[in-house]
Amino acid sequence: MGGAIPRTGASLGGAPLSLSRTPPAALAEHIARFFVTVIERPTDALLDDFLLHENAYVRVPVVGAWETLIDDRWIGYEGPMLFGAQERRFPVRCRGPIVAAGFMIRPGAWFSFCDESADRMADRLAPIGGDWGAALRWATEDVYDHEQTFARLEQVVHERVIVRAIPTDSLSAAFERIARVDPVRPVAEIAAEFGMSGRRLDRAVRAHFGHLPKTVLRRSRFLDMAAVMRGLAVPTADELAELRFYDASHLNREFRQFVGMTPAQFRRSQTMLFTPGLEVRQQRKRVDLAPHVVAAPWRDEAGAGTPAASA
Numbered sequence: 001m002g003g004a005i006p007r008t009g010a011s012l013g014g015a016p017l018s019l020s021r022t023p024p025a026a027l028a029e030h031i032a033r034f035f036v037t038v039i040e041r042p043t044d045a046l047l048d049d050f051l052l053h054e055n056a057y058v059r060v061p062v063v064g065a066w067e068t069l070i071d072d073r074w075i076g077y078e079g080p081m082l083f084g085a086q087e088r089r090f091p092v093r094c095r096g097p098i099v100a101a102g103f104m105i106r107p108g109a110w111f112s113f114c115d116e117s118a119d120r121m122a123d124r125l126a127p128i129g130g131d132w133g134a135a136l137r138w139a140t141e142d143v144y145d146h147e148q149t150f151a152r153l154e155q156v157v158h159e160r161v162i163v164r165a166i167p168t169d170s171l172s173a174a175f176e177r178i179a180r181v182d183p184v185r186p187v188a189e190i191a192a193e194f195g196m197s198g199r200r201l202d203r204a205v206r207a208h209f210g211h212l213p214k215t216v217l218r219r220s221r222f223l224d225m226a227a228v229m230r231g232l233a234v235p236t237a238d239e240l241a242e243l244r245f246y247d248a249s250h251l252n253r254e255f256r257q258f259v260g261m262t263p264a265q266f267r268r269s270q271t272m273l274f275t276p277g278l279e280v281r282q283q284r285k286r287v288d289l290a291p292h293v294v295a296a297p298w299r300d301e302a303g304a305g306t307p308a309a310s311a
Contacts, residue, residue, distance in 0.1 A: 003045060004098075004272065007038035008146070010300045011279070013231055016098075017299065018276040020283050021150055023103075023157075029168040030109035030161055033284045034153050036146050037276050039098040047098070049273035050089035052258060054179075054219050054281070056105045056118065056210065057083040058128065060140040063099035068092050068125060080128035080136040082114065084121030085210040087219070089259045092273055101140045101149050103157065104280065107208040108172035112164050122210030132160065172208040175201075175216070180285065181237070183220040184244050187213045222258045223281060225251070229267055230275055232282045232298045237289045 006016035016039045023031040032055055041047070060080045067074040069091035083090075085107075110118045128136060139152035171194060178190060190213065191201040205213045224241040227233055233241070245251040255263050259274075279298075286296055295301065 003042050005040040007040060008036055011231060011275075011298050012300050014300070015230070015270070015275050016272060017279045019146055020280045022284070022287055024154060027154065027157060027161065029173070030106055030112055031157060032104040032106050033280050034101075034103045034150055035276075035280050036101045036143060036149055037098060038144065039272070041097050043096045046093060046095045047272055048091075048093040049271055050091050050259070051083070051273055051277055052086050052089055052219075052223070053083060053104070053277055054085055054216070054223060055107065056085050056110065056113075056121065057102055057277075058105065058113070058136065059083055059100055059102040060136050061094075061100045062140055062143045064094045064096040066092065066094050077125070077127065080133045081125045082121065082128055083125045084118065084123060086123050087211055087215055088123070088257065089274075090123065094273070098272070099143055101143050101153065103153060104284070106168070106173070107176050108169040109161075110169075110172075110208045111166045112161050112168070117207045118210035119206040132156075135159070169204075169208055171204055175205060175209075175213065179216050179220045181289065183217040183224070185217070187217070218254065219258065221245070222254050223278065225254075226259075226266065227278055227282050229263070230278060232275075232279050234282055234286045234289060235297065237285055 004016055008019035009017040011017055016037075018035040018037040020033050020035040023034060058080065061078060065076065066078065067076045069075075074093065105113055107118070114121060127133070135156040136153075139156050140149055143149050174194070175190065178185060187201065188198055191198045194201060196204075202212055205211070205216060209216050211219075221241075221244045224238050225245070228238055228241045233239065242251075245254065252262055255261055255266055259266060261269065282298075283296060
């Protein structure tokens with residue numbers, strides 16, 4: 001791993017992971033998961049990788065020099081950032097240690113955090129300034145104290161939700177669950193179940209998820225399969241992930257669409273930025289869909305310097 005030392009967890013295969021946590025009940029309709037990522041690396045080490053998130057994220061890089069590729073140019077960024085949901089690989093690189101914290105936003109709560117429709121932020125990032133940005137910097141000022149960081153993130157998010165006082169969207173919550181547990185369902189069938197036209201469902205999903213319903217479902221299927229390949233499958237939930245693809249050519253097409261690789265290339269790659277985000281997603285699924293499983297079966301709980309993920 002190029003001198004990387006994971007401090008917030010590692011997989012059984014040694015891949016660095018994040019430490020993540022389920023939100024308290026008061027924020028359960030707004031936040032999918034809080035996370036802290038600490039991966040020690042030499043200050044001059046350059047990591048060129050990508051993100052691919054099905055949810056919008058607020059991420060606060062604390063250490064390291066971060067850049068993202070925009071219009072074929074690497075642009076630096078620092079401080080609190082809002083990342084829209086991503087339809088395909090989102091190039092990011094970091095020089096030095098990888099240290100960040102933040103949270104995954106549930107689609108139904110999108111407007112609790114942003115005034116613009118989610119499709120305006122899809123596949124983009126934007127700096128968070130003002131009082132909200134200052135609060136996020138305060139929450140993550142000692143990111144190595146994980147308990148304090150989680151407590152402060154919960155506090156500033158709760159204050160944000162109270163101030164904006166925007167109800168969550170129940171339709172988005174219902175579609176979110178379908179995408180997570182049954183992503184092979186036809187969009188027309190889902191629209192009929194919701195008692196609305198396909199066009200109306202398109203508009204509603206784009207406003208909260210950032211992309212069309214078909215994209216949301218396809219991406220969920222892809223991420224399920226990527227998790228299986230990374231050894232992050234949730235017991236009982238992801239066992240049939242491969243059967244959701246018609247054949248090898250279908251699987252190859254989806255991998256090229258979402259990450260620009262063949263499945264074989266993906267298996268051989270390290271994806272030190274993508275994998276922790278994927279594991280945060282899988283932790284949420286583990287807690288929600290397989291609560292009888294006490295610990296994530298893919299984490300190396302005995303590894304030195306790698307705290308276990310909490311529920």
